[in-house]
Amino acid sequence: MAMAISSLLRPWPLAMATMMVLIIQAQGITRHYDFNVQMANVTRLCGTKSIVTVNGQFPGPELIAREGDRVHVRVTNHVAHNMSIHWHGIRQLTTGWADGPAYVTQCPIQTGQTYVYKFTVTGQRGTLWWHAHISWFRATVYGAIVILPKLGVPYPFPAPHEEVPVIFGEWWAADTEDIMSKALKVGGAPNISDAYTINGLPGPLYNCSAKDTFKLKVTPGKTYLLRLINAALNDELFFSVANHTLTVVEVDAVYVKPFTVKTLVISPAMTTNVLLTTSPVYPNANFYMAAAPYSVIRPGTYDNTTVAGILEYHKPGSPSTPGLDKTLPLFKPTLPFFNDTKFVTSFTTKLLSLASKQYPAAVAQSVDRRFFFTIGLGTLPSPKNMTCQGPNGTQFAAAVNNVSLVLPSMALLQSHFTGLSRGVYASNSPAMPLSPFNYTGTPPNNTHVATGTRLLSLPYTTSVELVMQDTSVLGIESHPLHLHGYNFFVVGQGFGNYDPTNDPAKFNLVGPVERNTVGVPAGGWVAIRFLADNPSVWFMHCHLEVHTTWGLRMAWPVQTGPKPNEKLLPPPSDMPKC
Numbered sequence: 245m246a247m248a249i250s251s252l253l254r255p256w257p258l259a260m261a262t263m264m265v266l267i268i269q270a271q272g273i274t275r276h277y278d279f280n281v282q283m284a285n286v287t288r289l290c291g292t293k294s295i296v297t298v299n300g301q302f303p304g305p306e307l308i309a310r311e312g313d314r315v316h317v318r319v320t321n322h323v324a325h326n327m328s329i330h331w332h333g334i335r336q337l338t339t340g341w342a343d344g345p346a347y348v349t350q351c352p353i354q355t356g357q358t359y360v361y362k363f364t365v366t367g368q369r370g371t372l373w374w375h376a377h378i379s380w381f382r383a384t385v386y387g388a389i390v391i392l393p394k395l396g397v398p399y400p401f402p403a404p405h406e407e408v409p410v411i412f413g414e415w416w417a418a419d420t421e422d423i424m425s426k427a428l429k430v431g432g433a434p435n436i437s438d439a440y441t442i443n444g445l446p447g448p449l450y451n452c453s454a455k456d457t458f459k460l461k462v463t464p465g466k467t468y469l470l471r472l473i474n475a476a477l478n479d480e481l482f483f484s485v486a487n488h489t490l491t492v493v494e495v496d497a498v499y500v501k502p503f504t505v506k507t508l509v510i511s512p513a514m515t516t517n518v519l520l521t522t523s524p525v526y527p528n529a530n531f532y533m534a535a536a537p538y539s540v541i542r543p544g545t546y547d548n549t550t551v552a553g554i555l556e557y558h559k560p561g562s563p564s565t566p567g568l569d570k571t572l573p574l575f576k577p578t579l580p581f582f583n584d585t586k587f588v589t590s591f592t593t594k595l596l597s598l599a600s601k602q603y604p605a606a607v608a609q610s611v612d613r614r615f616f617f618t619i620g621l622g623t624l625p626s627p628k629n630m631t632c633q634g635p636n637g638t639q640f641a642a643a644v645n646n647v648s649l650v651l652p653s654m655a656l657l658q659s660h661f662t663g664l665s666r667g668v669y670a671s672n673s674p675a676m677p678l679s680p681f682n683y684t685g686t687p688p689n690n691t692h693v694a695t696g697t698r699l700l701s702l703p704y705t706t707s708v709e710l711v712m713q714d715t716s717v718l719g720i721e722s723h724p725l726h727l728h729g730y731n732f733f734v735v736g737q738g739f740g741n742y743d744p745t746n747d748p749a750k751f752n753l754v755g756p757v758e759r760n761t762v763g764v765p766a767g768g769w770v771a772i773r774f775l776a777d778n779p780s781v782w783f784m785h786c787h788l789e790v791h792t793t794w795g796l797r798m799a800w801p802v803q804t805g806p807k808p809n810e811k812l813l814p815p816p817s818d819m820p821k822c
């Protein structure tokens with residue numbers, strides 16, 4: 245060890261150092277992580293709860309890599325539940341087996357078993373995150389993925405003084421698995437959460453919680469890079485820091501054209517990097533950094549609380565203070581009204597690709613296949629001899645073009661790869677609604693959805709355009725839709741029903757934002773484009789966990805190309821079995 249360090253410190257001849265940098269730049273290094281899934285007792289909001297964690301940490305460990313690095317994460321399951329972990333937003337080029345969604349790309353890791361996820365970080369830089377991808381375990385099993393640019397490559401914005409992950413979460417006093425399975429049993433809606441958290445801490449606005457407050461200690465006149473991640477299960481969040489502005493520089497590990505706001509909105513699954521520059525002089529005050537939900541659904545059916553952390557200035561010349569100086573004034577930000585869709589639209593339309601020479605926006609100018617998906621809630625009839633707790637005694641369901649996806653008891657990718665899909669899934673999910681209706685008007689009487697394991701197959705390098713249309717069947721709602729294995733470009737969005745004749749003329753095909761999760765606007769539509777150049781089976785779903793549970797999910801098997809680097813690698817030998 246001592247030798248390794250001294251050889252690192254020894255001043256190398258400059259040429260050799262440069263050469264090493266170039267080699268590492270070209271090839272990257274392999275980063276090894278050990279993730280032990282284990283129980284831990286955590287006390288929040290006046291109560292102690294036993295939760296599933298990685299390595300006993302909540303939130304879980306941060307995963308750091310540089311663009312071009314290989315990452316090996318050895319996950320060992322020590323808990324009594326099945327587990328799987330998803331590297332949210334990582335493109336997984338040719339390594340679909342490492343993507344993580346249970347019953348889509350893998351069977352879950354059973355108690356006592358180990359699976360090593362192996363992937364390379366290619367063409368991405370910024371913030372992503374990892375989370376459990378089975379049942380509702382992601383409520384406590386999540387953490388940040390920090391992707392640094394290649395060695396020697398600077399950020400396309402001023403280098404920050406410090407970088408800080410700020411992860412929003414959602415906390416239930418009761419056990420989330422109990423809540424979810426009870427809701428499914430009665431066909432009703434699951435109980436709403438009791439608090440939001442910042443880096444696992446609910447903060448001073450909840451009972452027994454003041455000591456569990458995230459504090460960001462800052463120095464005057466410096467710039468901080470906040471790596472924001474919304475890991476909440478069911479809620480989109482507004483976020484603001486009192487008396488400070490936030491400059492958005494990246495979303496979903498893609499640089500954007502910088503713009504400055506006082507408040508931003510971040511949906512579950514999304515990541516947003518912002519620069520926060522502190523006051524040049526010591527302000528003699530502290531500042532709340534607060535988040536509260538954006539929701540257009542009926543008040544009372546979502547958690548309408550506020551999480552706050554504190555931005556605390558280090559007083560120049562004074563020794564670092566152990567506690568918060570309570571004699572100082574504490575400023576609070578004003579967040580938008582809970583259903584301020586106008587604010588959300590004005591924020592999302594500011595997001596554009598950086599589209600520079602170094603970071604171009606490679607949006608497809610032509611399209612091979614067009615799809616139109618209705619995205620929304622519906623109902624399923626109650627089982628025989630039972631009255632469910634959904635609308636009019638039905639059970640809640642959610643669907644894409646009326647199909648509520650049922651996951652099989654083996655992995656979809658397994659049956660796709662072996663060619664044994666028969667009896668596991670059908671490739672006939674509708675490319676458009678079977679019977680078009682006024683999607684955002686008065687809903688038709690028959691709102692029932694159908695269950696099935698129906699997917700949509702794509703030939704290699706299909707250029708896809710997908711319009712996703714929110715429906716008013718059970719009330720309009722905004723849905724953060726996430727596509728695995730790809731980034732896509734958000735070429736257009738609007739309210740009301742999508743107009744295939746006139747709306748495409750307004751598409752931005754020059755520098756639209758590129759990301760992996762997009763909000764289907766409440767009572768509106770969004771159009772995305774992506775190139776199906778990554779063979780595997782890719783999950784796509786609403787990242788509001790309650791909607792995923794109700795079936796708002798589908799999957800795209802993508803065929804392989806002719807060249808060796810256009811094929812999915814064979815399954816790793818330690819692939820978990822069902």
Ligand code: C2O
Pocket residue numbers: 330332345375377513726728783785787
């Ligand atoms: Cu954040 Cu299916 O994933």
